[in-house]
Amino acid sequence: MAEWLIEPWGDVEGDVPTVPPEIDALAVHVMNQYDMTVSSMQLITTKPDKGGAIWRIDTNHGPRSLKVLHRTPARSLFSVGAQEYLVGQGARVPALVRTKQGDLSFVAGGKMWIVTDWIDELTPATKIDLEGAQALCYGLGEFHRISRGYLPPEGADWASRLHNYPRSYQKVIDKMEWFRHIAELYIDRPASPRILSMIDKYQQQARDTLAALEASPYYELAARGETYWGLAHQDYGWSNGQLGPGGLWVIDLDGVSYDLPIRDLRKLITGTMHDMGTWDITWMKGMIEAYHQANPIEPEMMQVFLIDMMLPNEFYKNVKEMVYQPELFLNAETDAMVERIDRTDASKWPALQELGALDLKTYENKPMYQLNIDTLRENVNKSRWDTQPYAPSAKAPLSGSSRPSIGSGANMTEQRDSSLSWDASSRMEKDTSSTRSNRSSRKVSATKPTITHEKAATRTEKASTRTSSSSRKKRRREDRTAYASSTASQPKPTLQRTKLAPTSSTSSSKKVAKKRSASAGSSRSRTSVRVKTSNAESKPTIIHGKGRI
Amino acid sequence: MRVLIICTEKLPMPPVRGGAIQTYIYGILPQLAAQHDITVLGSADPSLPEEETQNGVHYVRKQGGKLETYRDGVAEYLREHGSEFDLIQIYNRPRLVATVKEHAPQARITLSMHNDMFHAAKIDPEEGAQAVRDVERIITISDYIGQSIVELFPEAASKVRTIYSGVDLDRYQVDSRAQKERERLRNEYGIGNKKVILFVGRLSKKKGADILVRAMTPLAKKHPDAALVLVGSRWFSDDEISDYVAYVRAIANRSPIPVITTGYVPNNEVHKWFWAGDLFVCPSQWQEPLARVHYEAMAAELPILTTARGGNPEVIRDNGAVVDQPEDPDYFAQCISSLLSDRSRLKQMGRAGRQMAESHFSWDRVAREVLDVWE
Numbered sequence: 001m002a003e004w005l006i007e008p009w010g011d012v013e014g015d016v017p018t019v020p021p022e023i024d025a026l027a028v029h030v031m032n033q034y035d036m037t038v039s040s041m042q043l044i045t046t047k048p049d050k051g052g053a054i055w056r057i058d059t060n061h062g063p064r065s066l067k068v069l070h071r072t073p074a075r076s077l078f079s080v081g082a083q084e085y086l087v088g089q090g091a092r093v094p095a096l097v098r099t100k101q102g103d104l105s106f107v108a109g110g111k112m113w114i115v116t117d118w119i120d121e122l123t124p125a126t127k128i129d130l131e132g133a134q135a136l137c138y139g140l141g142e143f144h145r146i147s148r149g150y151l152p153p154e155g156a157d158w159a160s161r162l163h164n165y166p167r168s169y170q171k172v173i174d175k176m177e178w179f180r181h182i183a184e185l186y187i188d189r190p191a192s193p194r195i196l197s198m199i200d201k202y203q204q205q206a207r208d209t210l211a212a213l214e215a216s217p218y219y220e221l222a223a224r225g226e227t228y229w230g231l232a233h234q235d236y237g238w239s240n241g242q243l244g245p246g247g248l249w250v251i252d253l254d255g256v257s258y259d260l261p262i263r264d265l266r267k268l269i270t271g272t273m274h275d276m277g278t279w280d281i282t283w284m285k286g287m288i289e290a291y292h293q294a295n296p297i298e299p300e301m302m303q304v305f306l307i308d309m310m311l312p313n314e315f316y317k318n319v320k321e322m323v324y325q326p327e328l329f330l331n332a333e334t335d336a337m338v339e340r341i342d343r344t345d346a347s348k349w350p351a352l353q354e355l356g357a358l359d360l361k362t363y364e365n366k367p368m369y370q371l372n373i374d375t376l377r378e379n380v381n382k383s384r385w386d387t388q389p390y391a392p393s394a395k396a397p398l399s400g401s402s403r404p405s406i407g408s409g410a411n412m413t414e415q416r417d418s419s420l421s422w423d424a425s426s427r428m429e430k431d432t433s434s435t436r437s438n439r440s441s442r443k444v445s446a447t448k449p450t451i452t453h454e455k456a457a458t459r460t461e462k463a464s465t466r467t468s469s470s471s472r473k474k475r476r477r478e479d480r481t482a483y484a485s486s487t488a489s490q491p492k493p494t495l496q497r498t499k500l501a502p503t504s505s506t507s508s509s510k511k512v513a514k515k516r517s518a519s520a521g522s523s524r525s526r527t528s529v530r531v532k533t534s535n536a537e538s539k540p541t542i543i544h545g546k547g548r549i
Numbered sequence: 550m551r552v553l554i555i556c557t558e559k560l561p562m563p564p565v566r567g568g569a570i571q572t573y574i575y576g577i578l579p580q581l582a583a584q585h586d587i588t589v590l591g592s593a594d595p596s597l598p599e600e601e602t603q604n605g606v607h608y609v610r611k612q613g614g615k616l617e618t619y620r621d622g623v624a625e626y627l628r629e630h631g632s633e634f635d636l637i638q639i640y641n642r643p644r645l646v647a648t649v650k651e652h653a654p655q656a657r658i659t660l661s662m663h664n665d666m667f668h669a670a671k672i673d674p675e676e677g678a679q680a681v682r683d684v685e686r687i688i689t690i691s692d693y694i695g696q697s698i699v700e701l702f703p704e705a706a707s708k709v710r711t712i713y714s715g716v717d718l719d720r721y722q723v724d725s726r727a728q729k730e731r732e733r734l735r736n737e738y739g740i741g742n743k744k745v746i747l748f749v750g751r752l753s754k755k756k757g758a759d760i761l762v763r764a765m766t767p768l769a770k771k772h773p774d775a776a777l778v779l780v781g782s783r784w785f786s787d788d789e790i791s792d793y794v795a796y797v798r799a800i801a802n803r804s805p806i807p808v809i810t811t812g813y814v815p816n817n818e819v820h821k822w823f824w825a826g827d828l829f830v831c832p833s834q835w836q837e838p839l840a841r842v843h844y845e846a847m848a849a850e851l852p853i854l855t856t857a858r859g860g861n862p863e864v865i866r867d868n869g870a871v872v873d874q875p876e877d878p879d880y881f882a883q884c885i886s887s888l889l890s891d892r893s894r895l896k897q898m899g900r901a902g903r904q905m906a907e908s909h910f911s912w913d914r915v916a917r918e919v920l921d922v923w924e
Contacts, residue, residue, distance in 0.1 A: 323792050326799045
């Protein structure tokens with residue numbers, strides 16, 4: 001029988017999630033690969049435009065989740081390997097259930113499927129006050145720190161965005177041109193004039209940001225390699241980071257990739273500022289500080305982080321949809337949205353300046369901001385910020401004594417008990433009381449391996465990473481070697497390959513909240529273009545080929 | 550001689566799923582097989598058996614996809630059969646040379662290069678240098694490719710030789726049947742009497758489709774009766790369309806000149822669109838090795854406007870023109886306009902192209918030159 005291949009089956013999920021009957025049939029086939037009896041299953045959410053779905057299944061081992069990952073199996077294998085690695089390192093991420101064959105996943109219909117335990121106790125952190133955001137940031141820092149050292153199993157893609165910052169910035173610059181052309185052609189639509197009037201400014205911001213990145217320590221940081229930095233979640237927020245047993249749980253790991261850790265933090269902060277409609281310095285400092293407590297941000301990284309915030313991320317993210325249906329998109333609602341973005345942007349620069357990263361100068365009556373690394377270094381090292389450093393009231397087992405200390409160490413709360421419970425002062429939503437009692441009854445930490453967090457030797461090889469997309473394969477080899485050598489003296493090997501040790505069962509979780517998937521723009525290598533000659537007035541000179549035939 | 554041809558890990562042979570390299574090999578196989586005992590080692594495909602003999606050519610197929618996987622399959626085959634071959638010709642994968650050398654040390658090795666696979670991003674420079682040492686000759690599909698290899702590895706200079714690709718002259722021949730097909734297509738798409746500008750290829754930034762579409766607005770002033778046809782590109786489909794395609798579609802929807810997309814056209818149908826056009830435009834923005842479409846346009850008597858990028862200008866003489874500033878849509882429009890304004894010149898260019906194709910770009914000529922390298 002020719003295998004039925006899963007393809008996208010629609011654009012958006014309807015009121016009730018549905019999948020084609022063939023996928024239901026595949027789901028049954030997949031469940032049969034597991035040592036479990038399923039009494040009922042319920043489709044929770046789908047990605048019809050990509051071909052992904054999640055079910056809650058009730059089994060003789062309790063509730064579990066079944067998930068078909070929409071990416072290619074080789075790409076999904078990278079993420080599944082990462083998830084298993086993280087569980088093994090003691091991270092609060094859902095543990096995978098193995099098939100009867102002992103595998104972590106099963107491929108059917110051309111896609112990878114996984115089963116994890118299901119827990120109901122997850123609660124979103126509060127979004128209305130800083131405490132919630134800080135909980136999210138602290139948990140994110142833990143996640144990043146623990147993910148260091150991961151190596152994907154054989155046969156998996158090498159999913160890395162570590163070296164693509166310049167390219168993705170360039171893409172933003174280039175695509176501003178697309179937006180300009182579209183707005184010009186659709187000038188009769190309500191949002192077009194305003195967008196057109198904004199493009200110069202935001203394109204210039206993007207150019208300045210790229211120039212700042214080129215002059216920053218970015219290349220030195222990236223050259224430390226993938227396993228040094230570990231993974232970024234790439235879609236982290238209030239639904240994929242939730243409070244649960246033992247602390248903050250990170251779920252939906254299908255899109256994880258190697259990256260500078262600050263990518264997630266940057267998205268979280270700029271997205272939050274966008275939602276708030278103003279760049280609130282107290283929130284920014286609070287969020288950064290909370291993250292910093294869990295995963296220290298060295299000054300050079302802080303610089304790159306602030307540069308990444310300089311990019312017109314929110315303008316770009318919110319107008320890029322215009323390419324799909326410009327006629328509809330460029331409506332009055334969009335006009336109001338971009339007007340709001342522009343207003344929000346006005347508070348962004350003073351905020352970045354106050355973070356100490358920028359010096360304000362004026363040039364031709366326009367404010368100009370320049371990065372000031374010295375101020376920045378001072379700020380980070382002395383933790384001069386006027387907010388209280390964030391400290392969760394109790395410490396997760398995984399943030400053990402091996403946690404790297406940072407400049408503001410005096411302010412850190414050190415507690416040795418291994419069960420993390422959030423302090424009552426950490427305001428949580430009211431309905432979490434049941435969660436808490438539940439949580440306290442679980443012995444999450446007891447069954448978890450302790451973490452050996454090794455701070456890999458700082459390798460600042462400038463290497464050939466400036467050729468970004470280029471020597472990826474080579475880098476990968478180097479990276480493996482580099483990491484192996486940096487951990488050679490460690491008592492416990494952290495390299496995990498295909499055969500990962502089964503982990504103790506920890507409770508796992510499930511996402512219910514739906515959100516737009518932040519599918520990253522495909523990386524397209526930039527065309528090398530010869531410098532155009534300037535004589536625009538001249539008649540076209542059609543030069544005939546001199547080619548030898 | 551007993552000759553082994555090693556294809557890439559990407560697409561199967563015969564070219565049931567297309568591919569420029571596969572089309573090239575398939576075009577010259579009959580002539581090669583007439584003189585030598587040929588085995589073709591290529592990547593596996595669900596629709597093809599692991600091993601078979603077709604038209605006197607023996608096919609062996611190993612799992613493709615990733616080069617590492619494919620290379621293991623090549624090594625496995627060579628361990629058993631490597632000693633049977635006098636000559637092994639590797640297509641576009643210098644990274645396979647070491648494996649071939651190891652398992653068939655007695656065989657002469659030649660390499661056929663179709664793009665920039667010798668670039669440092671694609672092969673470790675040391676491995677590249679070793680591959681250059683280990684091969685007897687390096688055939689390239691354009692001078693541009695040869696030069697770029699020599700720039701990286703000066704020692705390759707004496708081994709490099711350009712053999713331009715070819716085209717199926719019979720299939721593209723303009724005859725009465727072609728005239729009928731031209732009219733049928735033009736009527737079907739409502740472009741009966743328009744000046745049809747033809748683009749064939751993927752919609753990608755490198756290929757410059759956006760520049761061409763944007764050139765339609767200034768072009769409309771002088772040639773309101775023009776139409777642009779984008780062949781082989783997917784506009785609407787079930788698959789996720791890329792943001793680039795969406796962008797091109799968005800600007801095309803506001804073009805004063807009709808922009809028509811045909812969707813995917815299979816390899817054995819695409820010649821009909823060459824018959825339907827009046828001017829073939831290749832707006833490539835990148836340093837392209839030398840796109841096959843140029844030969845196809847020539848064979849179909851279609852004048853060519855291409856760009857000064859990579860190897861593309863090498864096949865332009867009286868059969869077309871080259872745009873030296875292809876990143877500027879206004880300038881592009883002026884170039885197109887000046888050509889469209891002179892119908893008789895267009896005809897002349899088309900005929901010159903067909904003559905060039907007949908005398909230089911037949912598969913027979915390609916095969917003869919490859920055989921010459923083997924001797």
